[in-house]
Amino acid sequence: MAEKQKKSVLVVGGGAVGAIAALNLEIGGLATVTVVLRSNFKAVNEGGYFIESCDHGILKGWKPSFVRNEVPDISAEKLNPYDYIILTTKNIPDIPPSISSLISPALPPNNTHTTLVLIQNGLNIERPFLKSHPSTAVLSGVSLIGSAETAPSIIVQDDKDRLLIGPFSNPSLDPSTSSAKAQEFVEMYGRGGKTECVYSENVLRDRWRKLVYNACLNPICAITGLDTGRIRLADQGIEGIVRPAMREIVEAAKARGVELEEGVVGTMIEIDPLDIYLSPSMLADVRKGNFIEHENLLGEPLREGLAAGVSMPTLTVIYNICRTIQWRTREARGFVEIPPKRKAAE
Amino acid sequence: MAEKQKKSVLVVGGGAVGAIAALNLEIGGLATVTVVLRSNFKAVNEGGYFIESCDHGILKGWKPSFVRNEVPDISAEKLNPYDYIILTTKNIPDIPPSISSLISPALPPNNTHTTLVLIQNGLNIERPFLKSHPSTAVLSGVSLIGSAETAPSIIVQDDKDRLLIGPFSNPSLDPSTSSAKAQEFVEMYGRGGKTECVYSENVLRDRWRKLVYNACLNPICAITGLDTGRIRLADQGIEGIVRPAMREIVEAAKARGVELEEGVVGTMIEIDPLDIYLSPSMLADVRKGNFIEHENLLGEPLREGLAAGVSMPTLTVIYNICRTIQWRTREARGFVEIPPKRKAAE
Incomplete structure (x- = not known):
């Protein structure tokens, strides 16, 4: 045969x-x-x-x-x-x-x-x-x-x-x-x-679950310049930023009909062993001067959560910072033209 | 004489x-x-x-x-x-x-x-x-x-x-x-x-008024890596981050008995001409690897506002990011010891 x-x-x-x-x-x-x-x-x-x-x-x-x-x-x-x-x-x-x-x-x-x-x-x-x-x-x-x-x-x-x-x-x-x-x-x-x-x-559940990491830890590491080990060691890295952000994603998922398991926030905070000091993709991208994937990883779940009436103050700020960082990369690569710098004499 | x-x-x-x-x-x-x-x-x-x-x-x-x-x-x-x-x-x-x-x-x-x-x-x-x-x-x-x-x-x-x-x-x-x-x-x-x-x-009024700039534009430029011109040109730099942050300071000042003039937010956003592309002190400090002054510029007004019952979600995130950035500098200067990186074979 x-x-x-x-x-x-x-x-x-x-x-x-x-x-x-x-x-x-x-x-x-x-x-x-x-x-x-x-x-x-x-x-x-x-x-x-x-x-x-x-x-x-x-x-x-x-x-x-x-x-x-x-x-x-x-x-x-x-x-x-x-x-x-x-x-x-x-x-x-x-x-x-x-x-x-x-x-x-x-x-x-x-x-x-x-x-x-x-x-x-x-x-x-x-x-x-x-x-x-x-x-x-x-x-x-x-x-x-x-x-x-x-x-x-x-x-x-x-x-x-x-x-x-x-x-x-x-x-x-x-x-x-x-x-x-x-x-x-x-x-x-x-x-x-x-x-x-x-x-x-349940594709939607798989995706929301991974967003607990990717909409939160990933951009927060990129913004703070800290890897997944250091963000856990830094003052207020987890309690002040990461955990509140992850809770907002869990609430947004829930409002969109996806109930994530209890403890998912803790699981995602510790999913990378502290002492491997892993740089998530957006941190690696920022360091290389590459564009970041914040729209699908953070913008979309944020828009879905907000549209469903969920309060997402932490991720709103994180998202808007990501947009300015993307603008910075666009400018550095010559995609954006800005007014010339005023000369000292003027 | x-x-x-x-x-x-x-x-x-x-x-x-x-x-x-x-x-x-x-x-x-x-x-x-x-x-x-x-x-x-x-x-x-x-x-x-x-x-x-x-x-x-x-x-x-x-x-x-x-x-x-x-x-x-x-x-x-x-x-x-x-x-x-x-x-x-x-x-x-x-x-x-x-x-x-x-x-x-x-x-x-x-x-x-x-x-x-x-x-x-x-x-x-x-x-x-x-x-x-x-x-x-x-x-x-x-x-x-x-x-x-x-x-x-x-x-x-x-x-x-x-x-x-x-x-x-x-x-x-x-x-x-x-x-x-x-x-x-x-x-x-x-x-x-x-x-x-x-x-x-009115020392208190002078200080709160200057904080509209220094608690907001200053750390936001430091975090985003953008100067005072570019933050105005970048997507969502002003409307997504700076203006909401400044409004929180105006509300905090008010709750502490200091009424700032109407229009102070707009004044402070435009106080540096766009085309001089000025780097505020905290941005200059981050670029040089220096410590930043976020505690007196942002931590204190944030604590005062929160204690007076003002909602300050934007500045809470900005402040916590500043703390992680300060930790990063402390670590870079050897003030903090962290667990050694796991070896690949382990």
């Missing part, structure tokens, strides 16, 4: 999350993976990844089946549509181009074949695709991996890959369609046996 | 404010000034100040009568007590040593001769002296100068020196004593004719 046809998977973004996703899919043997890279294309294309992983051990020069430096134009190249497109890039809707325009060469607006998988953080990230690609099944991926790309093509994974996959609700599709795709994806991703990929019916 | 005896004045802190104060006092001819310097002692002692001033023009190599590198021990040196001691240093009560211990060699606890003048920002700064030196007259100096020390001994003053002097209330003293000293000081300081030094009966 002929071997079952492998699924074709396009992974957009081959950083710390995307590289491990590509690796899990390839070793499972059910998928052929193409990874689209930007800043690390040259390094990976020439020498492959160097991966030091608690799940996979040490891999030197590992490469997925295909490596590309831009999203393929399937129409111009006469390629078959991919079975899955996985997005693992940062998601920064306030900075163009939009992700939906970025992937459009590989995903026609009227697509029904390809399933989109968003392994990205934050709330309402599916909404742009429900507009631009209403007939596309979109899956939620909530990754609880601890991994970093310490230099181009060098991936260090020091905490297990756990991935929650479930269907985003889509008013244009039969729910069973997306649900079946999610289950197929879970099977394909977990087949290699090195990871924990779980089907989750 | 013999020339009237000049007053002896000790200025502690010879930076941007102290140097101009010393200059005004010396050119008035009614005072002999000793300036105590720290970081810029060598530069000033050897070559004097280079002063570029909108009030005084350009002065090369100007020196006050005496320059010292520490507060004189008047008992050991058998010096007469000073008529005035002016403090122009930063006031950072959360970082030892305290200012009252710093000046104690020149000011015995039971002093009645020397008048203390605090040309420093913030609220309740007289309280430590009411305890340590209850019989000393203490004056409030609110300086509206625009000046900076751009390098050791180089002073650039680009906005006029305006100084409001008035008596702090002191339960141990007859109010007329402090009031007379304040009027004498105003005469002595303004005699040179290059400055605007005004007697003010």
Whole structure:
């Protein structure tokens, strides 16, 4: 009997999350993976990844089946549509181009074949695709991996890959369609046996729960310049800022119908061991002069909570500070023009 | 007739404010000034100040009568007590040593001769002296100068020196004593004719009014990394953070019996012309890795407002962020010990 046809998977973004996703899919043997890279294309294309992983051990020069430096134009190249497109890039809707325009060469607006998988953080990230690609099944991926790309093509994974996959609700599709795709994806991703990929019916709960960390600790570390260990040691870091902020997210989730478990605030404060002094993504981004993901991680849950009548004074301030920090990066990169400085003599 | 005896004045802190104060006092001819310097002692002692001033023009190599590198021990040196001691240093009560211990060699606890003048920002700064030196007259100096020390001994003053002097209330003293000293000081300081030094009966109002700027714009610029021009241009800088914070100070002042003029918030937002892109003191301090003055500038008015039942959600967050930033500086300077970072193998 002929071997079952492998699924074709396009992974957009081959950083710390995307590289491990590509690796899990390839070793499972059910998928052929193409990874689209930007800043690390040259390094990976020439020498492959160097991966030091608690799940996979040490891999030197590992490469997925295909490596590309831009999203393929399937129409111009006469390629078959991919079975899955996985997005693992940062998601920064306030900075163009939009992700939906970025992937459009590989995903026609009227697509029904390809399933989109968003392994990205934050709330309402599916909404742009429900507009631009209403007939596309979109899956939620909530990754609880601890991994970093310490230099181009060098991936260090020091905490297990756990991935929650479930269907985003889509008013244009039969729910069973997306649900079946999610289950197929879970099977394909977990087949290699090195990871924990779980089907989750309650995507919204998964996302709100992760926001207790990502809407609070993540931007607060970025603003204060303190990592997750130091913010716990600093005067008033937790009691004055982090805990009140997390409580606001728990209340906002509740007002939107998502009841998180008691103790989730304490769990999230201590989820990173103090003495690993981890820099959450937004702190790492601020230090590198990169844009931050505050709109999906904080802006969306804040707007949802406020619209539901929840009082969120701490996160309102944190969010507005994030906006000014994003403006600072835009100005530093020349996206904003400001009046010239007055000369001393004037 | 013999020339009237000049007053002896000790200025502690010879930076941007102290140097101009010393200059005004010396050119008035009614005072002999000793300036105590720290970081810029060598530069000033050897070559004097280079002063570029909108009030005084350009002065090369100007020196006050005496320059010292520490507060004189008047008992050991058998010096007469000073008529005035002016403090122009930063006031950072959360970082030892305290200012009252710093000046104690020149000011015995039971002093009645020397008048203390605090040309420093913030609220309740007289309280430590009411305890340590209850019989000393203490004056409030609110300086509206625009000046900076751009390098050791180089002073650039680009906005006029305006100084409001008035008596702090002191339960141990007859109010007329402090009031007379304040009027004498105003005469002595303004005699040179290059400055605007005004007697003010309402010290508390002067201080709360300046806090509309200093409790809000100052720390918010420090936290966001934006100067006073850029915070006005940045998304949500003013409407999302600065204006709500300033309104909280106006309400706190009101609850403490100080009614500020209508429009004070707008005045303070625009008090620095946008296109000079001024870095307020706390932003300058954060950039240099110095400690910040958030306790007197923000902590005290916040505590007073909250105690009076005012809702101050914005400033509560801003204050707690300031505390974590101060902790970060303490850690960077080795004042705080933290658990060692876990090794990768563990």
